[in-house]
Amino acid sequence: MKNIYLIGIGPGNKDYLTIQAIETIKKVDVFLLLEKGERKDTDLLGLRKEILENHLKPGAYRVVTKRMPVRKRGRPAYHEEVAKWRGEVADTIGEFIENDLRDGQNGGILVWGDPALYDGHLEMLRELSRKIRFSYEAVPGISSIQVLAARHKIPLNRISEPILITTARHLKEYDPAEIKNMIVVLDSHASFKNIDDDDIDIYWGGYLGSEDEILLSGRLKDIKEEIKKAIMEAKRRKGWIMDSYILRRRMNE
Known part of the structure; x- marks a missing residue:
């Protein structure tokens, strides 16, 4: 056979x-x-x-x-x-x-x-x-989201916390207030740009694991323009990008 x-x-x-x-x-x-x-x-x-x-x-x-x-x-x-x-x-x-x-x-x-x-x-x-x-x-192989977490030196989940994995196409369906710990794949169009929430951090990575790897992280509201520019520049230079990111609500101090 x-x-x-x-x-x-x-x-x-x-x-x-x-x-x-x-x-x-x-x-x-x-x-x-x-x-x-x-x-x-x-x-x-x-x-x-x-x-x-x-x-x-x-x-x-x-x-x-x-x-x-x-x-x-x-x-x-x-x-x-x-x-x-x-x-x-x-x-x-x-x-x-x-x-x-x-x-x-x-x-x-x-x-x-x-x-x-x-x-x-x-x-x-x-x-x-x-x-x-x-x-x-x-x-089985190592997934991009595993590499993303490792490169940012964070776990995929915090204590007693679920993980939601979705595509950028479905991101717009979620109320930002409901985002706790979300992993977004298959984007390349900065779909996070419309989220306006002071308490969400983003851990973003492009070309993960490659020589062209780009890593950016911080408070989403403060860094999303920088990530958008990085995506645009990467597309201009290479013609394509594969990226993924984690959207994570800040814990109450």
């Missing part, structure tokens, strides 16, 4: 690759690299290829690169559009399994961060396994 490994590779630093991820990479015969055709692909595709070159001998593996279907953004039917796009990506992976893997071979997909956190590959493979015959496994 053909097998697929979803391998979490962390947010971009080669040192964040786990021993399990390295050992799994060595088991893979053919890797599927999906590219979006965007400017950041040059950087992100290069990082994935560098990981393979660092841990595998030339000729010990094969790489298949396919263009990832483009999701149309800004449409009101968000869930329907994402479901449609995921179906198209799953079809692309299905073509790889059927055409580029022989029976008994292992295929590998390198996933940023951790495959279980805001990544659709596990759901896509589950649906795909109902259509074609193959097995799959997930290898």
Whole structure:
């Protein structure tokens, strides 16, 4: 039977690759690299290829690169559009399994961060396994939010405190007064800019774990303009940014 490994590779630093991820990479015969055709692909595709070159001998593996279907953004039917796009990506992976893997071979997909956190590959493979015959496994990776907390030298939660993890798209749905300890991912548009609250701190990070890493923190009301400028400058320089941040209400002294 053909097998697929979803391998979490962390947010971009080669040192964040786990021993399990390295050992799994060595088991893979053919890797599927999906590219979006965007400017950041040059950087992100290069990082994935560098990981393979660092841990595998030339000729010990094969790489298949396919263009990832483009999701149309800004449409009101968000869930329907994402479901449609995921179906198209799953079809692309299905073509790889059927055409580029022989029976008994292992295929590998390198996933940023951790495959279980805001990544659709596990759901896509589950649906795909109902259509074609193959097995799959997930290898956990270090997530960007773990790196964010470590780099700011703070825990993800305080004593007896829950954590809410959400996307920037949903941030506007929350009353700022309700924010206690919120982790926001998939932003890049400074969605925190409309929050006006004297008692919220922000711990922000861009390009976490990479040579271009940017870290800023402080009272949100005082530092949000500086973070906005940092995001704009980073986009101007590189053409893209991946960032995440923690919004945390100050404890009563």
